[in-house]
Amino acid sequence: MNIVDRRLNPGGKSLSNRQRFLRRAKTLVQRAVREGSGERRISDIDQSGEVTIPADGVREPRFHRGPTEGIQDHVLPGNKRFIAGDTIERESGGGGGGSSPGDAGEGEDDFRFVLTREEFLDLFLEDLELPDLSKRKLATLEAKGFRRAGYSANGSPVNLAVLRTMRNALSRRIAMRRPKKPELLDLEQEIRRLEQEGAPDELLAPHRKELALLQQRSRRIPYVDPVDLRYRRLEPVSRPIAQAVMFCLMDVSGSMTEHMKDLAKRFYMLLYVFLTRRYENVEIVFIRHTHEAKEVDEEAFFHSAETGGTVVSSALREMQRIAMERFPTQDWNIYAAQASDGDNSPEDNSACASLLKDEILPICQYFAYLEVGAEETRMPAGFIGRRTTLWQTYKPFGDEGTVAMRRVTDRREIYPVFRELFRRDGADAEGAAG
């Protein structure tokens, strides 16, 4: 009998099969992922989770009899009151409790399974890319770091590369023919043996001489010499900052309905996921505003109702203050997404424009403005609705490409709009993918 411990064998034997499965069911899974994402919290969206796809797409057909075809025999345990010849009324669907279960999973309409975080995001964000950042001030994206870069002959003791040093020492010792320890020991033993046997001096003398020579040689050639020393060399490099902050600005005045907030939430969610793919650490700041702005947590941001007027510049000012205090641009990439129904106090528009131009846009990597409309105001295609005050304020920025602007009225539009904003350009697709 053998007992074999297989626990340390590399796992993931099914990984390749799993990838094949996902590839096969890709369109189905993708749809499921995108639809399913609406139910998650913003920062939970990228966790692994269950998806359900229609079983039809990954069916493995077999010849088998239809479940309701022909006469079915059942032998069942646990008879309590029946005698031969009794009849039992059919229960709807159940068939008197005798319906035998089909093959596992075969009879089900839906196939449920768990996607890992990576798989989820791959499917969710396929083909998307951050907008071309090189046009912006990339210098602010840098942070200093060190990178291993070979060996050097000098350096600080902590960076001593022991293995490399010893290898050098060994080759030097071989080259210089430094006597090995066993050689010396053998010779000493030989001399001792001869001495004990009382061998004559003329026999011992050459041995002694050789020993003296070897010992001298071994003293002269050190085991490790300063020339052997090697140090790991570290090279300073500048790295892009691996953290980002995402400002979510939203108008919560009375005119914003639940529907509008839901639209905004979905957009924020997508943006958050997208940023987490690019940056190790993503912070979210929620700023809601009426006629005054306030930083709140996610729960309050989406769910608590406020009353008041609408002064958009208050939110921009709050954002600028927080960015100054907590997110200096040399350490953070700043992204902002603003959602609003487009209302603003007319006298605030110029303040908004100048704030945006002078304070906000210079520190932001990306500023998106999402105008959310009520469901019932959906206009038939071709009809251009009235432009809101805020839209008109932002329009110049949108035209020059510094603010990404979209208008959304239906939940289904969110994902297409998001994709549109971040679509990988055909031209630089290769560069972005690399």
Add this chain to the structure above:
Amino acid sequence: MSQPAREGLLFQGKDWDFGTLQRSYDAIEAIARTDLGLDTYPNQIEVITTEQMLDAYASTGMPLFYKHWSFGKHFAFHEAVYRRGLMGLAYEIVINSSPCISYIMEENTAAMQTLVMAHAAFGHNHFFKNNYLFREWTDAEGILDYLDFAKSYITRCEERYGEAAVERVLDAAHALMSHSVHRYPRKRRPDLRSEERREAERHRHREETYNDLWRTVPSSTTASGRTISEERRRALLELPQENLLYFLEKSAPRLQPWQREILRIVRQIAQYFYPQRQTKVMNEGCATYCHYQILTHLHERGQIDDGAFLEFLTSHTNVIRQPEFDDPSYGGINPYALGFGMMQDIERICTRPTGEDREWFPDIAGRGDAMAVLRDIWTNYRDESFIAQFLSPHLIRQWRLFHLVDDPDAPELRVEAIHDERGYRHVRRVLSRQYDIAWQDPDIQVTDVDLAGDRRLIVHHHVVNGGLLAEADARQVLQHLADLWGYDVVLKEVDTSTGILLKEHSLQARAVFS
């Protein structure tokens, strides 16, 4: 680390190490060989993790298997069910190979490991080595080598012809797999070891000779294709043929040699699993009966303490739990429960028979040596014959079995027989038929092919009791069949008793394999 065991005890507490496993194994082996007289393949116990167990689930328990998306699907399914906590993982998986490999999970307690070794490494192992179906249809020595060959062959095909092309062949082959076993013994015992060599030989042979079918293709110079008699043609094509993949491998006109080899691989694997489907009750019953006997002996001899024995009993009773039909958790008859129940009942008949038993089982009642009787049964029966022969009135009463008929034409369900004098034989016959694969699987055969005309393949489904095929699935499978065949396929569903054609499906081949 296990604590030093008290005098005579194999282990204490729930922790185990490899020393514990070895000690337990030795103690189990002593009982299995001397008290139970089991005869097994050499054992190999492999300790694995949960994730590895899920991996094993996905590839039908085999340690190595070729790659296909459907295994990924099963993996995803099991993983989701497991994570939701709906399903515990099996304590073990055992492979019919020599040496017999048993996977045991690292999470198991020492008592569970003992149970699992008794169950898998001795119960199942004995059954694999001795049951006539396994001896007839499987080659325990060769299976792992064969799977290795199959895996590398399919990988080579993928490298050469592309993953998509290979996947298409495998999809089609998998769809036909359930109807691709030989059901009647052949002259030669399976010898999977030489498969690899034979694949090369076949390849050479194919290059040197030509397919018989080509000779029958009508040509302008010879009329031999036309003059061949119908009888002769059917004989040449070995028709009627119920092994669909075998037929395609040998006779499909348009397949490449590598595609035929893949069909062969899938067919061989289907054949390897064929006995398992027919002996579920007996196999699990045998293993359960053995572990019950072995653990009881260990406890009687003071080699496991009361705590471990109680833990064992808890698992054991969970395994053999049989909910009644009106219980919400009823999901069919539990093969562990039925097998174990019947084997215990046989033991009772051998040692403490009643008058009824003597009348029903004159051969074994009062024989005394229950183990000898059981070993003989394990060797010579499959589920269907086992139940037909050995389900006793005593057990039918104990389980209160009854037969319910669901006739879609009748307004109500009818109780045909119950556990009474008139019903015993009836219930037993119906139950045994439910374990008869030939009765349960639709009987589908290739009956003819119009070689002189449009080469349409004609397939019959012999319908029993009006049980037609589920149409959507059947059409998908037929599509695969047509694709592999390369020409049209028509499936006729014919009532066996009356010979009336009930339904006909015909499908055209898509050019996916050319």
